Amino acid sequence: MTATFPENWSTALVLVAHPDDPEYGMAAAVARWTSQGKRVVYALATSGEAGIEGMPPEECGPLREGEQIASAAVVGVDEVEFWGFPDSEIFNTPELRAKITETVDRVRPDVVLSLYGGPEWAPGFPNQRDHMQFADSVVEAFDALETPPRALFCNGPNVTHAADVEGFTDAAIRALECHRVYLEVLDPQTPVLDQATAQIERGTGPIDGFDAARASGFELLRGTA
């Protein structure tokens, strides 16, 4: 049985490693929550400056920050921060954990959403090292908080809670589409809108034991929902 993601909260903090991480898997749910008047804040460890093949980091970082800010705005998020840790070099260090702690203490969220930290999404679909290291550092920092938020979730395959996102996938597609230059270089053969539509449709299918045609799944890692 998959529980309904709680909605009796006011502020969520989304902690991720790179630009576009919120768009793969969370943006449709974020669109739902901001439509209810909730506050959602995005914090990104890096600016994704190593993410576009052939583009120098000093050009790529600002471009991807701009794409992320535009993307967040589509789903009702106007607070986006970049911490400046090096892309592709994310490790679970004291510096990263301190930044996570400082951010949680400053934003004072009710719920924290993070990346999936397991080694594989499914057999043959490995996770990225940056994501795993980042996810580990969030859990470790969360466990050390003096006054932790109510719950920590990750956006992974072991779903415990789901949000009904019927009616919010168009916004999620438009949000992912904002990562236009990134997606154009990633797959030059496929129009960006087609890439975004396919990704969001794949990521918001029905979830076992949850009654919704379109759903976004999360795993409760700490606290109570």
Ligand SMILES: [Zn+2]
């Ligand atoms: Zn990423």
